[in-house]
Amino acid sequence: MIKNNNPILISACLAGLCCRYDGRSRPNDKVVELIKKGNVILVCPEQLGGLPTPRVGAERVGDKVLTKEGTDVTSQYQKGAEEVIKLAKLVDCKKAILKAKSPSCGSNMIYDGTFSGTLTEGNGVCAELLKKNGIEVVTENEI
Numbered sequence: 001m002i003k004n005n006n007p008i009l010i011s012a013c014l015a016g017l018c019c020r021y022d023g024r025s026r027p028n029d030k031v032v033e034l035i036k037k038g039n040v041i042l043v044c045p046e047q048l049g050g051l052p053t054p055r056v057g058a059e060r061v062g063d064k065v066l067t068k069e070g071t072d073v074t075s076q077y078q079k080g081a082e083e084v085i086k087l088a089k090l091v092d093c094k095k096a097i098l099k100a101k102s103p104s105c106g107s108n109m110i111y112d113g114t115f116s117g118t119l120t121e122g123n124g125v126c127a128e129l130l131k132k133n134g135i136e137v138v139t140e141n142e143i
């Protein structure tokens with residue numbers, strides 16, 4: 001019988017996949033080494049929510065997520081988070097390593113909605129839902 005060793009969810013952009021809003025990636029050496037050991041699942045909540053790549057950058061503004069152009073993309077962010085939690089439950093995930101500062105993946109500190117590079121306390125939409133479901137979320141800077 002195949003044993004489920006609680007796979008770790010990882011932001012796909014940290015693996016070097018070009019899923020970021022600007023069509024690029026942000027590979028992280030430590031994360032890539034971890035991926036090579038296996039038992040990880042790569043996810044991009046924004047793509048899972050139906051957003052294209054590249055796409056206009058967005059930030060959390062209160063309860064909403066707005067693009068730099070002012071388009072409300074909250075529902076796509078929520079959909080992406082729900083898809084990730086569906087997967088997390090399916091594989092009995094206990095831990096996620098998600099990209100710091102992102103409006104989807106950021107944990108504890110995210111961009112403040114002014115598109116000025118300023119950080120504020122808060123979680124990305126997906127990180128928030130994972131935490132609410134008891135899944136530990138850390139950033140690439142904490143491994």
Ligand code: SF4
Pocket residue numbers: 011012013014019020021043044045046047099102104105
């Ligand atoms: Fe990376 Fe997460 Fe943004 Fe996707 S949603 S590009 S995984 S930070």
